[in-house]
Amino acid sequence: MTPANVRGWWQSGLVRQSSVFEFAGGEQAFLALATAHHERCLQDPVLNHPFSHPGHPDHVQRLGSYWAEVFGGPARYTQSCGDQSWMLGIHAGTDAEDDLGKRFVTCFVQAADDAGLPADAEFRAALRSYMEWAVARVMACSPRGSRVRPGLPVPRWSWDGLQSS
Secondary structure, X not given: OOHHHHHHHHHOOOOOOOOHHXXXXXXXXXXXXXXXXXXXXXXXXOOHHHHHOOOOOOHHHHHHHHHHHHOOOOOHHHHHOOOHHHHHHHHOOOOOOHHHHHHHHHHHHHHHHHOOOOOOHHHHHHHXXXXXXXXXXXXXXXXXXXXXXXXXXXXXXXXXXXOOO
């Protein structure tokens, strides 16, 4: 069943709505999104600097598994990398430029096209609203000396936004 069919059936009341993860196409879709996003960031004059430095060799795969988990996929990121505190800790105290967040969101939205993700308006709105929320959290811990509270779970995002834990 294609994502369009699933959504159409749900909208007609015939089946329960799929998760954002399922609608996107599962783990491969989020790996494609992470790959396309990383490439877009390398091409951006502001984002290039942080994205061009050697980081973890599996950065793109980890990012894909993180986003997959956020949108309803398996907890592979949590099991292999850590929790939300760990992810925020990577970005804490970096003193990121104010423009970085907006550029990051723009690259993410464009990468969804590059990765061939469904063009469905509600799906794209869920992706954008998550990324805007997530970037605000990352930017909040960006100032020098910022600390991240330990033990934060990886957030879960649905069609309706942030899910309570």
